Amino acid sequence: MSKTFNSFNALKKAIQKEVQAAMNEVVNTSFVNAHSNVDQFYNSPEGRYNRTGQLAESPEMSLSGGGDSYHGEISLDTGFRYNPSGRDTQTIYGYAEEGGLLGNGGFWEQTEQDVEKNINEAFGKRFN
Numbered sequence: 001m002s003k004t005f006n007s008f009n010a011l012k013k014a015i016q017k018e019v020q021a022a023m024n025e026v027v028n029t030s031f032v033n034a035h036s037n038v039d040q041f042y043n044s045p046e047g048r049y050n051r052t053g054q055l056a057e058s059p060e061m062s063l064s065g066g067g068d069s070y071h072g073e074i075s076l077d078t079g080f081r082y083n084p085s086g087r088d089t090q091t092i093y094g095y096a097e098e099g100g101l102l103g104n105g106g107f108w109e110q111t112e113q114d115v116e117k118n119i120n121e122a123f124g125k126r127f128n
C-alpha cells in the first residue's frame with residue numbers, strides 16, 4: 001500500500017509517526033525480553049548463597065523525545081547497594097553476567113541480541 005503526500009512536511013510527519021511507533025515497540029518488547037533474560041539467571045541452584053532477587057527487579061526502560069529525535073533505552077538499575085559485599089552493584093551485575101556468581105550468566109548479551117532483532121522487526125515492517 002502506498003501513500004501520496006502533498007508536501008515534504010506531510011511526508012516528514014508521517015515518517016516521524018512511524019519512527020515513534022517503531023521505537024515504542026522496540027523498547028517495550030525489549031523490556032519484556034530483558035526481564036525474561038534476567039529471570040534465566042535464577043534458573044540454577046542457589047547453593048549456600050541466599051539470593052536477594054534484586055537483579056530480577058533491575059531492568060528499566062525509558063522513552064523520550066519527539067519530532068526528529070526519539071530515544072529509547074533499556075538498562076539495569078544499579079542503584080541498589082549489596083552489603084556487605086564491598087563492591088558496587090555494577091560490578092556485582094558484571095559478575096552475574098559473566099557467570100561468576102551462582103546463576104546463569106549471559107542475560108545481558110541475550111538482551112542485546114533481542115534488541116537488535118526487535119529493531120530489525122519493528123523498523124523492517126514499517127520501512128521495508
